[in-house]
Amino acid sequence: MDILQSILVVAVIFVPLELLLPQRPAQRIFRRHWFNDLIYLFGNGFVVRIGVLLAFAFPLGDVETAMPGSARGFVQSQPIWLQVVAALMVAEIGFYAAHRLFHAVPYLWRFHAIHHSIEDLDWLAAHRVHPIDQVFSSLATVVPLLVVGFSPEAMAIYGLLYLLQSHLVHANVRLDFGPLRWVFASPRFHHWHHANQPEAHGHNFSAQLVFMDQIFGTLRIPDAMPDRYGTDEAIPQVYPLQLAWPFLRQQPAPFLRQQPARPPQPLTGSTPS
Ligand SMILES: [Zn+2]
Numbered sequence: 001m002d003i004l005q006s007i008l009v010v011a012v013i014f015v016p017l018e019l020l021l022p023q024r025p026a027q028r029i030f031r032r033h034w035f036n037d038l039i040y041l042f043g044n045g046f047v048v049r050i051g052v053l054l055a056f057a058f059p060l061g062d063v064e065t066a067m068p069g070s071a072r073g074f075v076q077s078q079p080i081w082l083q084v085v086a087a088l089m090v091a092e093i094g095f096y097a098a099h100r101l102f103h104a105v106p107y108l109w110r111f112h113a114i115h116h117s118i119e120d121l122d123w124l125a126a127h128r129v130h131p132i133d134q135v136f137s138s139l140a141t142v143v144p145l146l147v148v149g150f151s152p153e154a155m156a157i158y159g160l161l162y163l164l165q166s167h168l169v170h171a172n173v174r175l176d177f178g179p180l181r182w183v184f185a186s187p188r189f190h191h192w193h194h195a196n197q198p199e200a201h202g203h204n205f206s207a208q209l210v211f212m213d214q215i216f217g218t219l220r221i222p223d224a225m226p227d228r229y230g231t232d233e234a235i236p237q238v239y240p241l242q243l244a245w246p247f248l249r250q251q252p253a254p255f256l257r258q259q260p261a262r263p264p265q266p267l268t269g270s271t272p273s
Pocket residue numbers: 099103112116193
């Protein structure tokens with residue numbers, strides 16, 4: 001499946017879901033900065049693929065031979081479902097570590113802040129990620145999987161689950177998974193990671209399974225939904241400036257900066273569009 005087909009499949013799933021079960025009914029499908037995030041959707045894949053290829057061409061070229069063949073054979077002889085569960089856990093460790101680093105190190109935060117600049121969460125918002133953030137997060141996730149050496153089938157299922165869940169957790173949908181929210185990352189879980197409220201900071205770093213947040217005490221899933229999303233950083237809302245922003249010492253001109261955060265939107269209200 002090429003990138004355009006993947007996008008169509010994802011849009012066909014998530015646009016109706018957001019219309020059927022909106023968390024914020026007043027938020028429109030074509031919300032603010034929708035087109036900007038569409039550029040990420042088409043532009044980032046190419047940039048990130050080049051970055052990952054370069055990383056594998058030089059320092060990571062032999063990563064797949066890091067494990068002895070016998071160990072890889074043992075892994076690949078396991079049932080597919082077990083390999084997929086193990087792959088989810090191995091990938092989560094790498095992602096959680098990278099994600100916490102992007103929040104903890106001020107220079108790295110400048111790249112990750114682009115993802116947190118979204119004020120209207122929806123499925124498309126999943127794509128607003130700076131390429132540097134995307135390349136390093138992808139490597140932190142995929143390299144451990146390659147080292148362990150899961151079978152191609154298990155990797156394909158893992159990739160499909162990641163694709164669906166990464167869109168779902170950003171989607172404007174009213175889902176919290178019930179008791180399973182303490183196992184799987186849900187929209188409510190990740191929406192709280194994006195909340196621009198002091199009590200939300202430093203929580204919910206996981207991507208798919210929340211066990212790393214459980215272990216390190218960073219899990220927080222209140223019953224209520226956040227009042228607002230975004231960051232206080234003055235981030236421009238134009239794609240090329242967002243790519244340049246982490247490297248800029250000077251702030252962009254005021255008219256290019258993010259608009260001030262809006263007051264909280266009602267959770268019920270007008271018909272979605
Ligand atoms: Zn984050």
